[in-house]
Amino acid sequence: MERMGLEPGTEIGGYTVVAPLGSGGMGTVYRAVDGGGDAVALKMLHPHIGSDAVARDRLRREVHALQKLRHPGVAAILDAEADSTEAFLVTELVPGDNLEEHVRERGPLDAEELLDLAEGLRDALVAVHGAGVVHRDLKPSNVIVGDDGPVLIDFGIAQAADDSRLTAEGMVLGTPGYLAPELLDGDEPDTSSDFWGWAAILAFAATGRDPFGTRPLEAVLARARSGDVDLAGLGPLTTAALRHALAPAAADRTSPDDVVAALTVVVAEGESIADETDTALLVADDLVGTTVLAAEPATVAVASRTVPPAIANDGHTRAFDPTDLAPVGADGEWEEDPEGVDWINDDLDASEEPEPEGSGYERPPARRRWGTLLAAALLLGSAGALYPGVTLIVFAVLVLIVRTAGSTVEAMHGRRERAGVRRSDRAVATATVPWHLLRSLVGLIPSLVVGASVVVILLGLSWWLIGDGRWVIGDSPSGQEPQGLTAAILVGTIVLLGAAVVWWGPLSLMTRIGARRVLAVVAPGRTGALVATVVLLAASAVFLAQIFSGSEITWAPLPTPVLP
Template sequence: MEELGGYRLVRRIGSGGMGTVWEARTNDGQPVALKVLHPHISQDPSARARLRREVDLLHRVRGKGVARVLDAEVDDDDAFVVTELVDGPTLEDDVAAHGPFSVPELAGLAHGLADALSAIHRVGVVHRDLKPGNVMLSSAGPVVIDFGIAQVADDPRLTQTGMVTGTPGYLDPEVIDGAAPAPAGDWWAWAAVLAFAATGRKPFGTGPAVGVLKRMSEGAVDLEGVDPLVASALWGALQPDHRRRLDHSAVLAVLDGRWNASDLREALAALDLYPSAAASPTTPQVGVGGTAVLPVGGTAVLPGGTAVPPDGQGAGRTRILAAPALPPSYPVGRAVTTADTGAPQHWPAPRPAPSAPWPGAGAEPSPAPAWAMPAPPRPGVIAAVGWFAVAAAGTWPGVVLLLVTGLLLLSGTVGHASRWMRLQRYRRGVRRGDAARAAAASPWFLVRAALVTAFLLVVAGGSAWIALQLGSFVLTPESLGAWGQVRENVLLWGSAALFVLVAWFGPGGAVQREGARAMVATVLPYPTMRGVLTALCVLFGLAFVIAVLTGALPEPTWEPLTGPTIG
């Protein structure tokens, strides 16, 4: 297995603008993410110096929503950065697989990301590249990755002066205009990420970057289909001018249900924001009072109508008609109001930006996240454990029966919990507290497992009893000759083998098999551990058989149970 800087590289996770990311293992077997920087970054002395200062700063970042930097090597030929390994899909992959978030789900995501950004900003770091691909959805909630390091990549700029690297649609418009990166830019990106999660579409559409940047500068965000109140809050937070942006705490208040339409309308008015459908095709319309009827009359007839010149007179000239009388104009959202009657306000959802193709058009299907796949089968480990149980049953069948029953109950409970959690995540995606909810429901999973286990014990036990009776009829002491002294052990071995096979492959046992695989994956995650257990089971099983054949073990006993009589 390839190593780098004392870390064993397990598999390649992906590659991006900064470098290649690997899943790696420390010397004590802990999983980490290791990013090997590209040569154009790692070989630049000034970039190395900036990276060194950045890593020193990022070591101070703490928070469950932040993938912390654990180690870095900036002086070696292969510069790399080591961070915590987050097990889960990216927000981008999750939305592609399961669709947009509901409002409660969006609130959980918003709070998790807000906590992460606050932790980053407290130590003076600006993320600068918050986007759906840099948000991982772990079992404990959203985790921000790749923060701060992107500053190294941003420093050299692009090929033209004034150009910065970044993702159109998630990069603060003021930074694009030349402003220095600041926490306000991260909060703008935070709102853009929430808009993506709420719609499943890029917030400012796709297509040429020029068009995306133009929509960003106009605040023309695509929020079609989003709850109207939430859409208006996100629209306010995504204003191009940071002085007129709705604070993230206000967006959280709307998502939590602590603010109603009146609260939001007041906050937007304090920022001099009076959106209307006429301002932009994607802007929510916020009414400040009841429904108003504009003083517009019927169809007006232009004075003079159409003039027809006499024969040949004035032909080819342009006639200037008198301007028609039009109603006076009104400032949107202020003068055109009526008294607030307390009636429900209308908050129409914004429409998508024009000429924005479907974001997923032409894209390759996203790979299934790790949580979406059941644990892989481990036939070698399972067969070795089964062999050990059968070998021990030749002497202590009662103890083995109790242990096998316990394993069936445990594996069935784990299997039901695993299936339930996977189904919940298919429906709602990975959310904070999934494991806690599964643990709370474990008594119900135990009951279901007990019902299946009882059925399997009846079927497997009946089969083993029939095999034992038939075997005792066929294998008489006379027919075994010198092996007659171990006749009872041989009969128990045969019936125990049939019992284990039927209990494992019998009807309804699929959930037990899935649970057993999940337990093996959790308790024995590494091949070496599985190999050791397999070898021990095989060797101890052989030792039991040899001890029985040589008479080193006592006669079979069913204690603490009462077993059948072998004729």
């Protein structure tokens, strides 16, 4: 006789039960210890499963596939018994709270935690699918938040990808709100349906709420079928990535790699959140339970009757027949609905707001860095006072570099605004650098020409004033090269004015944007800006000390001028 509801101390197949951990659609999980005293998770199949030869054969197939899998994000299968009515499965006991408990106690995950969860679960699912198994019951309570990353547990209803379906005909086994829409219509589970559940888990982790609500059951199923996911309070890029990953049609879904790429951008560059939404912590009534759902048959009318409202996620396993799911009237009774839950779909479609144009991606702002800019100007003027030729050449090269960087990055943001974040974005940006270098060189010519013209005009004016005797350059005699403090200040000022024209001259906007983008990378945040400013001021102090100590001006590679 099958023993369910096992008491602590009960022995099963050489394992001693310590305490129950939870119950799912296929069995009850216990904390147990093996003969060596090591803690394990022991899952006893429910009596009607353990006595079913077909179900035991299914367990055998899954265990054989999963025992070959070794991945840090998947709980290892240690042992199994499928040849007895007391069928069970033994896996490693992963320490930590499950994701549902973690979010309920600590609130939604931040951007970095969400990225870690997405990457960890994606890699785990890729490994599971590589072993030929589809998990099929992905939900927050089946993910352990461990110290080394998320761990996928509970393969009690996993299905071999190349096996025929072994569940009861017409029945759908899974958790409402985390079960892909195509499975509700009787399709076979596959990697795409698993990754739909993966995206639903991410939506729960990011918001702290079940992505399609919790009750009533027919409304949860209708929202899932129509893609009406609750992502309120998230930024536009996160919202767009998860909404597209949860599209009702598998062909329309964003790939897991592109979702991870979008979340990576959010962590690196941040995103604005237009509407602040209070975080709703989960309560005991919101616990997700695995539910057996009947696939939707032909629509029929049912008589009204008084029954409690349907609850999608109450922590208990129960069977539902969609033909019995009708909307609840104001008096608490089920009303006749010859169209099943179609009225919910129609209502949701009618009230749904149009999707925003584009991908939903917002390019991060290129913030001005006035303090760093002024410190750089001081360095440019002081260096130009002593080494005008070298300083102008270095300045021109740096301008070309930052302009190319700005053009490349802005083009990447433009592509993301049109088509969303792609994993290939950085590779495409790198491949197009030569083109943007050419564009930057051509675009820089107008401001360089104007800047050079300003320098020539200023030099000509200065030479006229000196030749006319109205201006004396220190102790530098006529016919000699200009030297001394006055000459250095004059030369530094002319260099600085010429550079200013290049910086703010015609077609120079991309130069300034590129500088902001580069500074955001090499000197991020306020701390980076402060460090950059201090370094620039320190370098300026070195050149200023040389100027006031009487160091000579080095003109090379420019020709040495001679005073008239």
